[in-house]
Structure formats: structure tokens, C-alpha cells
Amino acid sequence: MLYFDYNATCPIRPEVVKISHEVMSCHGNASSIHGAGRAARKHVEGAREHVATLVGCAPKQVIFTSGATESNNTVLRGYADRPLLVAATEHPSVYFCGREDAITIPVKQSGLIDLKALEELLKENKKALVSIMMVNNETGVIQPTEEICALVHKYDGIFHTDAVQAAGRFPLSFKDLDVDFMSLSAHKLGGPQGVGALITRQGVNPPKFMHGGGQERRCRAGTENVAGIAGFGEAARLAVEQMDDFQALETLREKLENGLRQSSNRVRIYGEDAPRVANTTSCTVEGIDSAVFLMNLDLENVAISSGAACSSGAVKPSRVLLSMGVPEELAKTGLRISMGWNTKEAEIDQFLDKWNTCLKRMDK
Numbered sequence: 001m002l003y004f005d006y007n008a009t010c011p012i013r014p015e016v017v018k019i020s021h022e023v024m025s026c027h028g029n030a031s032s033i034h035g036a037g038r039a040a041r042k043h044v045e046g047a048r049e050h051v052a053t054l055v056g057c058a059p060k061q062v063i064f065t066s067g068a069t070e071s072n073n074t075v076l077r078g079y080a081d082r083p084l085l086v087a088a089t090e091h092p093s094v095y096f097c098g099r100e101d102a103i104t105i106p107v108k109q110s111g112l113i114d115l116k117a118l119e120e121l122l123k124e125n126k127k128a129l130v131s132i133m134m135v136n137n138e139t140g141v142i143q144p145t146e147e148i149c150a151l152v153h154k155y156d157g158i159f160h161t162d163a164v165q166a167a168g169r170f171p172l173s174f175k176d177l178d179v180d181f182m183s184l185s186a187h188k189l190g191g192p193q194g195v196g197a198l199i200t201r202q203g204v205n206p207p208k209f210m211h212g213g214g215q216e217r218r219c220r221a222g223t224e225n226v227a228g229i230a231g232f233g234e235a236a237r238l239a240v241e242q243m244d245d246f247q248a249l250e251t252l253r254e255k256l257e258n259g260l261r262q263s264s265n266r267v268r269i270y271g272e273d274a275p276r277v278a279n280t281t282s283c284t285v286e287g288i289d290s291a292v293f294l295m296n297l298d299l300e301n302v303a304i305s306s307g308a309a310c311s312s313g314a315v316k317p318s319r320v321l322l323s324m325g326v327p328e329e330l331a332k333t334g335l336r337i338s339m340g341w342n343t344k345e346a347e348i349d350q351f352l353d354k355w356n357t358c359l360k361r362m363d364k
């Protein structure tokens with residue numbers, strides 16, 4: 001299979017499978033004080049150090065969760081007493097977190113936050129909780145997180161960033177960014193699905209979401225997913241070690257995007273006027289519903305993602321592209337192509353071959 005859907009989930013790294021498999025065969029509960037428990041605890045704490053290194057914080061600032069959806073919900077629902085401002089381009093786990101009172105911050109055509117509009121909203125909504133993702137999952141656009149965070153703090157706000165599509169893709173420092181909360185997910189960097197983290201400002205406990213036992217500094221109840229956490233740690237370690245390889249994907253993406261442009265003058269690429277992560281291409285192909293294109297590529301054993309959502313047989317336009325001013329009909333054709341640690345240069349040519357075959361077939 002030609003897998004170009006890393007932003008949906010990354011193929012798990014073999015080193016991660018090995019360690020998670022080994023740890024899964026052990027039977028200690030990380031809270032038990034006997035030898036088996038202490039062995040499990042060692043895996044959890046080792047992983048915490050690797051995750052802390054990945055995002056530039058101290059290990060004690062890392063709280064393991066079941067994934068970024070839980071981390072996002074913990075913060076956004078936890079500060080229900082504060083007005084909530086979220087970017088128009090947020091992931092559903094932020095945008096549809098269950099806070100009906102959420103106010104949308106507009107983005108510009110580039111996909112970057114409209115800072116003037118944000119400042120006005122901060123003046124109108126005192127002490128707001130603001131959630132703006134570091135990197136967009138559909139377009140790869142990188143927000144100026146440090147600048148946004150300083151603005152939020154100027155108005156006594158709390159700042160949360162969903163850094164799921166950022167971690168492991170460029171060096172980042174939680175401390176220097178000065179954000180209050182950051183969400184991470186293991187499966188976007190070659191770790192297992194169903195495990196993630198919430199990074200918290202030094203000395204700050206996040207609002208309690210899961211109640212029960214005293215795990216994770218009494219902040220997140222529930223027996224730790226030791227095998228998953230150990231795999232997350234290994235994935236974080238490898239992401240740090242191989243960060244240059246990820247950045248090198250930019251050359252492959254250039255080749256890919258040149259090929260897409262040559263395939264038809266109806267292809268448009270988004271986010272090019274802003275800084276973007278190296279692995280993501282967001283495009284539309286005028287006149288072809290994304291679901292139809294996706295199915296055609298699937299028949300050729302090629303996996304990509306549609307920016308648009310398909311519900312009850314009808315294609316809904318991509319909310320992210322709409323918010324960037326893309327017309328509705330065009331936004332229904334949104335596609336996302338994303339690469340990662342195991343993408344080979346030869347696969348770009350193979351992908352473009354299949355792309356052209358499908359395009360010709362659909363144009364008949």
C-alpha cells in the first residue's frame with residue numbers, strides 16, 4: 001500500500017512494537033509497591049523523561065492520558081467558568097468539545113490566526129481560556145504560538161495548544177513558548193494509539209477530568225496504560241533522534257506538489273503563504289468530490305485523507321478550508337496527503353502515477 005495518511009495515524013515504529021510487546025507481557029500495576037509494580041513504574045517514568053525531552057519541559061510536567069482528545073477535553077471543559085475562544089481551524093476534539101458557548105477566532109486566508117480579531121475578542125471576554133493548535137492537521141500551517149500566547153497572557157487569559165501535529169516535527173520548547181497547557185498524542189509520531197499526554201505549566205495542576213485513584217500526581221485517575229506509555233516514550237525518543245529526517249521530507253513534498261500541479265490546472269494547494277510542517281499537503285481538485293477521489297485511490301491501494309467529511313452519503317465541505325475563505329463547492333473537494341518516517345522518495349513517483357490514472361478515469 002502507498003500510505004500517505006500519516007496525519008490521521010502514523011505507522012507504528014518497529015522499535016515501539018518491540019518495547020510495547022515486551023512491557024505488555026509483564027504484569028505489574030505501576031502503583032503497586034512490589035517488584036512487578038516497581039518494574040512497571042520504571043517504564044512509565046522512563047517514558048515520561050523521553051516525552052519531556054521531546055517538548056522541552058521537566059518530566060513532572062507530563063501527565064499521561066488516553067490521547068489528545070482527552071487532554072483537550074480536560075482543559076477546555078475543566079475551565080467552564082472562563083469564556084472559551086477557539087480557532088476556526090481547530091480539530092473536532094477542541095471545536096466540538098461540548099462547550100456550546102465557545103467563541104470562534106477567525107483565521108486569515110493563509111490559515112494563520114487573525115491576531116487583531118483575537119485581541120478584540122480578548123478585550124471583550126476577560127480572562128478567557130484560549131485554545132489554538134500549533135500545527136493544523138489538514139493544512140500543516142504553523143501558528144506563531146509564542147506571539148499568540150504572549151497576547152493571551154497580556155489579557156490575563158490561559159493558553160492551551162494542541163501540539164499533536166507539531167511534536168516530533170520540529171524542535172519545540174514548552175518552557176520558552178510559555179504556554180499553560182499542551183496536548184500530545186503518541187500515534188502521530190509512530191507510537192501506539194490510545195495514549196497521549198497533557199503537559200502542564202510548572203506547579204499547576206490541570207482541572208480534574210477523570211476522578212478516582214491517585215495516579216499521575218493525583219491529576220488523572222486510572223491505572224496507567226504501561227505498555228502504551230512505554231511505546232509512547234520510545235516513539236518520542238526516536239522522534240527526537242530523527243528530527244532532521246522529518247524536516248528532509250520537505251524535498252519530497254516539493255516533488256509531490258510539483259507533480260500535483262502538473263497533473264491538472266484544477267489543482268490548488270493551500271497554506272503555502274504561511275510556515276508549514278514538512279510533511280503535509282492540502283489541496284482541492286475542482287469538480288471532483290473528495291469522497292469519489294478517495295475511493296478511486298483506495299482501489300489503487302493508495303491511502304490519503306479527505307479534508308471534507310462525508311455524512312449520510314453527502315460530502316460536507318472542509319470546515320478548515322471554508323474558514324480560509326475557500327468557496328463551498330471547492331471545499332467539498334478537499335484532500336490531505338501526508339508523509340512521515342517511513343515515506344520513501346520512490347513512493348512519490350508511484351503515488352503520482354496512481355493519482356494521474358485516477359484523475360483520467362474520473363474525467364472520462
Ligand code: PMP
Nearest residue numbers: 067068069091137162164185196
Ligand atoms: N488534535 C489533532 C490536531 C489531531 O490531529 C488529532 C488526531 N486526529 C487529535 C487532536 C486527537 O488525538 P487522539 O487520536 O489522540 O485523541
